[in-house]
Amino acid sequence: MPLPNFITDYVACPETGSPLTQERDDLVNEYGIRYRVIDGIPRLLIPTKSAEEEKVRGMMQKFYEGVTFPGYDGIDSPSVLMDKATKSGFGRWLDEAIPPLASVLEVGCGTGQMTNFLGLVSTRKVMGIDQSISSLLLGQQFRERFDLKNVSFVQGNIFTLPAKNSSVDVLICSGVLHHTPDPEGGFKELLKKVKKDGYIVIGLYNRYARIPLGARKCLFRCTGGTLRWLDAHMRRRDVDKSKKEIWFTDQYRNPHESWHSVDEVLQWFTECNVQFISGVPEIGGRVKDETPQKQKLFERHPAGTPFQHVMKQLGWMFTIGREGGLFVLVGRKK
Numbered sequence: 001m002p003l004p005n006f007i008t009d010y011v012a013c014p015e016t017g018s019p020l021t022q023e024r025d026d027l028v029n030e031y032g033i034r035y036r037v038i039d040g041i042p043r044l045l046i047p048t049k050s051a052e053e054e055k056v057r058g059m060m061q062k063f064y065e066g067v068t069f070p071g072y073d074g075i076d077s078p079s080v081l082m083d084k085a086t087k088s089g090f091g092r093w094l095d096e097a098i099p100p101l102a103s104v105l106e107v108g109c110g111t112g113q114m115t116n117f118l119g120l121v122s123t124r125k126v127m128g129i130d131q132s133i134s135s136l137l138l139g140q141q142f143r144e145r146f147d148l149k150n151v152s153f154v155q156g157n158i159f160t161l162p163a164k165n166s167s168v169d170v171l172i173c174s175g176v177l178h179h180t181p182d183p184e185g186g187f188k189e190l191l192k193k194v195k196k197d198g199y200i201v202i203g204l205y206n207r208y209a210r211i212p213l214g215a216r217k218c219l220f221r222c223t224g225g226t227l228r229w230l231d232a233h234m235r236r237r238d239v240d241k242s243k244k245e246i247w248f249t250d251q252y253r254n255p256h257e258s259w260h261s262v263d264e265v266l267q268w269f270t271e272c273n274v275q276f277i278s279g280v281p282e283i284g285g286r287v288k289d290e291t292p293q294k295q296k297l298f299e300r301h302p303a304g305t306p307f308q309h310v311m312k313q314l315g316w317m318f319t320i321g322r323e324g325g326l327f328v329l330v331g332r333k334k
């Protein structure tokens with residue numbers, strides 16, 4: 001399946017940031033440097049400039065070449081993908097919030113389930129970037145099988161992102177920055193790619209919500225993983241065995257992760273002139289006609305106070321903490 005025509009509107013040389021043009025099977029920059037496109041995926045990954053960061057990135061790349069997350073087992077049609085997203089809430093709310101003509105970039109897309117799901121609206125242009133080729137190939141296989149012409153997958157590194165500055169309406173990066181050595185620096189790199197008034201959607205492990213998981217991690221380490229049923233996800237009946245195995249490895253054997261608070265990310269927003277729009281779970285109250293089952297991600301919400309945030313995050317130990325403790329903040333670039 002050929003690369004979508006629009007891809008050169010969004011990709012950029014990871015080395016120089018300059019535009020790329022398509023020449024036969026390659027993408028070429030203005031100095032003639034060529035990047036291969038193999039199995040329909042442009043290979044635009046180059047190392048992070050700092051040696052310390054590159055060490056962690058390389059370790060994470062190796063990990064996610066072996067653990068393709070999230071698992072695709074049983075997801076063999078667009079309707080199953082839609083069903084999964086609808087059940088998760090977050091996917092559905094995102095789909096409802098993103099306009100049909102928007103350009104969307106998902107960074108750290110993993111196996112590209114969200115990228116493909118959002119691309120089921122054929123008028124959107126959706127691109128997924130990740131450094132793990134084995135994960136991207138799963139997304140690409142789904143894309144080819146169901147002929148999603150408006151979706152593309154690219155291999156790249158967050159810290160040398162192969163995307164044009166100020167090019168996308170919506171940027172999503174969920175479950176990724178906490179696996180990098182510099183989450184705030186990564187956030188700033190991502191923000192460069194968002195247009196003015198565009199949205200940035202950031203999902204991170206929460207400092208409070210993840211405490212029970214951290215405790216279980218220590219326990220599993222001491223007991224060789226025999227008490228896995230203590231994790232609520234491992235007890236779920238609606239998730240098959242292989243997906244549970246991927247989840248367990250991702251959550252309990254991940255070589256690098258950090259935890260973050262709501263106020264820390266709000267501080268990044270303030271420093272970078274990003275307006276807070278909403279949180280999942282909500283952090284300061286709901287807007288009109290909103291319920292826990294129907295969140296309006298791109299409508300401006302009250303931000304709440306630092307005291308409210310601490311109280312909410314303590315409560316998250318017993319809610320989102322059961323499924324990894326990931327919270328999401330949505331901001332608008334001013």
Ligand SMILES: C[S@@+](CC[C@H](N)C(=O)[O-])C[C@H]1O[C@@H](n2cnc3c(N)ncnc32)[C@H](O)[C@@H]1O
Pocket residue numbers: 057060061064069070107108109110111129130131132135156157158159173174175176179180250
């Ligand atoms: C836990 S998975 C999350 C996948 C997906 N966003 C989701 O929520 O299901 C983390 C992903 O981040 C990717 N990743 C980690 N560091 C990266 C980097 N420096 N550049 C690009 N991708 C990276 C990994 O390859 C992996 O696929």
